[in-house]
Amino acid sequence: MSSIILSPDSSTLLKNIPLAGQLTQRLFTRKEVIEPCSDVMWMIERGAVRTLTWSEEGTFITLGYWGPGDLIGYNLTNLKPYQIECLTSVEVTTVPLHLRHQYIDALIAHIQNSEELLHIINRKPISLRLWEFLVWLSKKFGRNLEQGCLIELYITHQEIAEVLNTTRVTITRLLQEFETAKMLLRHQRRIILYPPDKSLKKS
Incomplete structure (x- = not known):
């Protein structure tokens, strides 16, 4: 849990x-x-x-x-x-x-969060869409560790795929690529985002 x-x-x-x-x-x-x-x-x-x-x-x-x-x-x-x-x-x-x-402040924040997620869902390519979604999650549910930011909310590959309008296979492949590129670490069904020392290529 x-x-x-x-x-x-x-x-x-x-x-x-x-x-x-x-x-x-x-x-x-x-x-x-x-x-x-x-x-x-x-x-x-x-x-x-x-x-x-x-x-x-x-x-x-x-x-x-x-x-x-x-x-x-x-x-x-x-x-x-x-x-x-x-x-x-x-x-x-x-x-x-x-x-x-x-x-009123919480109502405004609700609107802002919804619009930010909508913007992310329409980003291209899908690799950028996934990365920005992970960053968005880290801001809401993240905890800073020595290695980076731990996303404490567990979310399945299928659930991510449903949010980002893609397939589970694509999400799994991209997460593996991010891990190979030293952009994140997967540990005990959680994701740790490494500090941003380079930007994700948009092509």
Whole structure:
């Protein structure tokens, strides 16, 4: 099970929100789907979730990965179907909808994160798309080590492929190439990104 560390920025955000300490805390287990609810949002304090939808053919479309300090909720989208799935055990603060004005910074951050991921998904070539996605994950779920930045969230090759609109075989091949090029290290189902001492070629 992944261990997600509450980042300093997330801690500051939570502390600066009025009444946060008076709101209801909830716990969800790994793989649990948070029930649809239109009158509340949730502030993640610990853990990680992903939001997703799916096509009529049953193809999953990942819309985002969210961790400590992120605000999630079914009222943040018009998409149907829409699902919030816990990737780890998750602790949240329940935010009644009438208090949403107190969470404007978190709402803005939600939009910015979604747009950044959308930009990455449309990058070319696929090698650059994958690398920028890994960097994006490291910023949200990373912990600095002596070797580099450990992405503490475990995500399968198939899940990465679904996010980046490619195949699992392509993701596996590119990760092997990145490791050969000393850009990352795979260790116990986790990825460590080495410090950027060279840029990825875009051709």
